[in-house]
Amino acid sequence: MEVALAADKLGRRYRRQGPWAVRDLSFTVPAGSVTALVGPNGAGKSTLIRCWMGFERPDAGTALVGSIDPQRQRDRAIASIGYVAQSNALYRAWAIDDHFRWVAGYRSSFDRGYAIKRVERLGLDLSRKVSELSGGEKAQVALTIALSLRAPILLLDEPTASLDPLARREFLAILVEDVRESGATVILSSHVITDIEQACDSVIVLSHGRLLLHDTIEDARDQHIAMPLASLNMLAPIATFAGPKGEPLALVRAAAEPSQRATLEEIVLGYLATPTARSPIPDAR
């Protein structure tokens, strides 16, 4: 299995002696996979992505892009990544096409023709300024740029956060379609679980900077059962959490029949409800 991204005992904190944003993360992301990075606010999703980008210097361990350590060879790491930042921070004064031209000046792999075609398909005028675009349109432009880089790895940091449900669905549909064609490895950070099922094949659940679950969505669903707390019998639950109607549910790790399989939302909620997930990593002090 070719590894596209990896974390090896990765730790990062923003203040010396302060709490860890991520700690002791070790896992690999296979090439060609579309992995959801899930967790509540402050779980460490952005920090992890920024470590791969070389934007954050790990305080422990390493983040690897393929076999490249972005801290040592940031140019090579960046050259293989298409990145969409959480804030969709594009230049307000520039038109969409200005961005395309600018990017083309730095990345020879940038496919401007594809970018133009894609934006036109979205019904956006290339000469429109970013300041005139809605949040959803900005996200689409940012995604277009990332996709048009034709990079083998896409790191998307909550790109759908500012989108309404319809725009989100459209955004993800385009992403999936494009990624299927290109075979790129994608990390999609989100806290909207429905997004994940639509677009991803693997899931990483983080909370308070710790890795709670990393599995393919199929395997995760095959191995988890969500059941009412009352029918738990002798099974040891991973955690209990409130169901859609407020009823207490338990998540159990066990081989599941198709009819028993927990939904991805139940799995994620179950892991986020574990005592480990709820307690922050203590300060080093």
Add this chain to the structure above:
Amino acid sequence: MITTVRLVAKQHRFELALVVVVSLVAGLAAGFVTTRLAGVGVPPDCAAAWLDSVGTADRCTPLLEAFGRIYFEEAGPVLASMAVLPFAVGLLAGVPVVGRELETGTAQFAWGITPSRVRWLARQLLVVGLILLVAVGFASITSEILEATRAQSMLAPPFQNHGLHGAIVLARACAALAVGLFVGALTGRSLPAFIVGAIVMAILFMGSGLAREGWASSQPTVVIDGETGNAFDGQVVGLGWLDQTGTIHPYTDGASLAPPTVEGDVDEWLMANGYEQVQLGITVQTARAWVPIEVAGWLVLSVAFLGAGAIVVSRRRPT
């Protein structure tokens, strides 16, 4: 390349427009005052007569008065503005290059695209720096012409307006640009960077003044003739004691020149015992040698701050 120039200019359009407009206004004002001064048409012999303190002919007096009025009322403020202009426009152009990218979050986009942040910085700087150089260059040239017109025609010592014209103005603007860029990269905020940059530039400016004084006092001095002092076209550096052998002693050495038994006014004793209190200066040729030194000093600072800025940019995390 044209795309880069266009986009960077678009990105910093407000600051660059202000830099261009302010420099253009100052430069045009200097040009306008120069033509007014030249228009008075003071003949060289009038200025020479005035400088030699031998009285001026009747035909000269109204011309010199008109020239002096324009010089003090119009050229004075224009040249005085050159004291602030390079620092203000340099910082204005330099701070947003990185500071605002970090402040608005666009650094995440830019640094996520460009494999080499130094290359990105170089492109930004090339455009902003070029516009600054052209704009301030215009003001520095016209102010130099203004100063040359004044110096040819008359009056005050040539170094009265040191630093308010010519290459020094441009060099100071380069240093301010570099300081602004560095502080902006460090703080990641535009307004605080501008304030800190202004403080840094004020310290450097004062430092350059002290360095100039120190340099001037270390140069060989000449005694300024008391009777024709006005005609001295060098730079006055202070007072001294001239002994009967013609040796010049610094004024501060006065106490050591008198015997320890002297009580009371040492100056009086020295003057009564063959020492003459004289004004000392360095010749115009010597004084002019400081200009390239100061220009080089500002340029070295520019390179140092740009280098430091590049290091910060390449190591900093985008916010």
